[in-house]
Amino acid sequence: MDLKKHIGIALAYFLAVALMGILLRFYFVVSLPFNFKFLLHAHSHTALLGWIYLGLTTLIYKIFLSEAQKPKLYKRIFIFTNVCIVGMMITFPFQGYALFSIIFSTLFLFASYWFSWFAMNHIPAHFKTRFSWKLIKASLWYLVLSSIGPWTIGGVMATLGPESIWYKTSIYFYLHFQYNGWFILALLGVVFYVFEEKGIQFNPQKLKSFFLLLNFGVLFTVFLSVLWFVPPTVFYVLGLIGAVAQCLAFFELFLLLKDHFPVLKKVFTPRAFFLLKIAGGLVLVKLLMQLFSAFPYIANLAFLLKDFVIGYLHLVFLGIVITTMLAFLQYFKLILLPKSFISIFLVAFVTTEFLIFYKAFAVWLGLPFFQDYYICLAVLSCLFPVAVGILFFKNLKSRSS
Template sequence: MNLKKHIGIALAYFLAVALMGVLLRFYVVTSLPFNYKYLLHAHSHTALLGWIYLGITTLIYKIFLSSAEKPKLYKRIFLFTNVSIMGMLITFPIQGYALFSIIFSTLFLFASYWFTWFAMKYVPQHFKNRFSWKLIKTSLWYLVISSIGPWTIGGVMATLGPESIWYKTSIYFYLHFQYNGWFILALLGILFYIFEEKGIQFKPEKLKSFFLLLNFGVLFTLFLSVLWFGPPIVFYVLGLVGAVAQGLAFYEFYMLLKDHFPLMKKSFAPRAFFLLKIAGGLLVAKLLMQLFSAIPYVANLAFQLKDFVIGYLHLVFLGIVITTLLAFLKYFKLIKLPKSFIWTFIFAFTTTEFLIFYKAFALWLKLPFISNYYMLLAILSLSFPIAVSILFFKNIFLKYSKNM
């Protein structure tokens, strides 16, 4: 099975996401003939479910399931998944959350359940006792748990309406278990698989401690997602406990890896390793932001100034998840990473993140506002589709070169 074609489809979704992001930014500065919220739904769904989901599941299949010799079943799952993604990509910009977009969103949930069942049923026996598979299996359970959010949205809208706190809570529940659970644990599982294949062994008690702290952190940082409506103080305490646990987990992770950085540098292509270093640095920033968000004043500030939340989510998805995913796709020779893509993407990410966070800090601290801010942000955002276009066309139309 040519999995490069599957990644090519995922990259096409990535390009669509980047183009929609630019349209959303220009909507603020000029009149454009579309519904902003509708396109925003398409943008977010295609990013998470089209590009990132397909990238991670293709890696999981290549690493853990290709030897199960069930290519026809996997192809059917992949096809069904893409029908649901394309349906969302077409219907969300037209109607937002309505009949057909909800149908395709629901079909995607069933597709994710189907893949989860497939992975857990057909993973070869020799993987089942590996720590890497333990992380992957747990990440798939978080994928399933995250779907509780979308299932509740329909009932909440029908009974309490979109202005209810439960509507936003359902969305934040879904997002939390997507990125803190499914995405991050799956990527960690892939990384530990690479270590296992390199013959690196870790003390079982250290792995157990890391795993328990990691999952404790995932579960309890959920409380940080509901602080925006000012719940009882116990929610802040539980969120803080989760943030501390997650911080300790990644400290354990660092201690596990610190002696193996030279091997990592040798194993990964220079550009892929560079992306991993960026992801590692931004992971530290994410953990610190979570700690501060457990403070009632900061939690209320984030609710009042949405740019803090937008900047945080972009930092997680663009700066941590996507950079790590790209590095792994390169490691397993499913893509090439042109130098022009790397620097254009970094330019797009750093400049737009700076503007987003600066606006939030300017409103908070009464700093001078940047002249023509929204136009500048929109223009700089053009760098994203340029970067992704380079990545897409280099991988689709040019032959793989070993020196890339």
């Protein structure tokens, strides 16, 4: 099984996502002949379900399932998944949520169920008692749980319409369990696998406490996703409890791992370890943003100023999930990480995040807002496809040579 080829396909989606992002940025600068909302759907679906999903499932297969000796079955799942992704990439830009895009996104849900079933049923016996697999298994259940969101969207649009509060709630429910559940727990599972392979043992009681707090936090922070329509006070309280639980979970994680950071520094390349340090720092920022968003004033502010939400989501996906995933892909020798890619990618990430958050703070606090903001944001965003292009073509060249 040529898993490097599979990651090459995932990187192609990453490049497509970056190029779509450029078009979305320039939409506010020059007149462009496409529907912004339709392309935004294609951009987000390809990012989450093309690039990140394939990256994580390939890692899970490489680490836990390659011993299962089921390469033909995995290949069938992989091909079916890619048919769904390409279908969404082609249909969303032209029709948004309509017949064919809904067919392909529905089929993708079945592809994700198929992979989850495959992983849980064919995991080799010696992995079943590992804490790393416990996290991966939980992440796959969150992947399945997140699909409730897309399943309800069709019914909501048909009965209540896209302006209904249930339409946005369905989307936020899906996003929440994707990044807080599926993405984050899968990456944590890989972290613990690395430590397990190095023979490091942790206190079972502390692992249990961390796992319970983490899952409690994931389940209860879903209430933060509905605060935008000002629900009863109990929703704010439950969301705050979830945010505190997540803070405590990651504090426990820090206590568990702090004495073993030198191991990570030793086994990861300097570039990969640098990406992990960035992701670790941004996890703290994410946790604080979640905690503050449980308070009515901040929750309302985030709803009124969409740039706070856009900045937060980009921080999670680009700054935490993708950087960590890239470090792991290099660790397992599935990609090369060129220095030029890391430099350009981080410049693009830092500068665009600064501009996105600056606009939100400028509107909120009445700060001066410069005239060429959208031009600056669009031009700096051009660095993303440059960086991803370097990553894609360097890896393509290494495979062919």
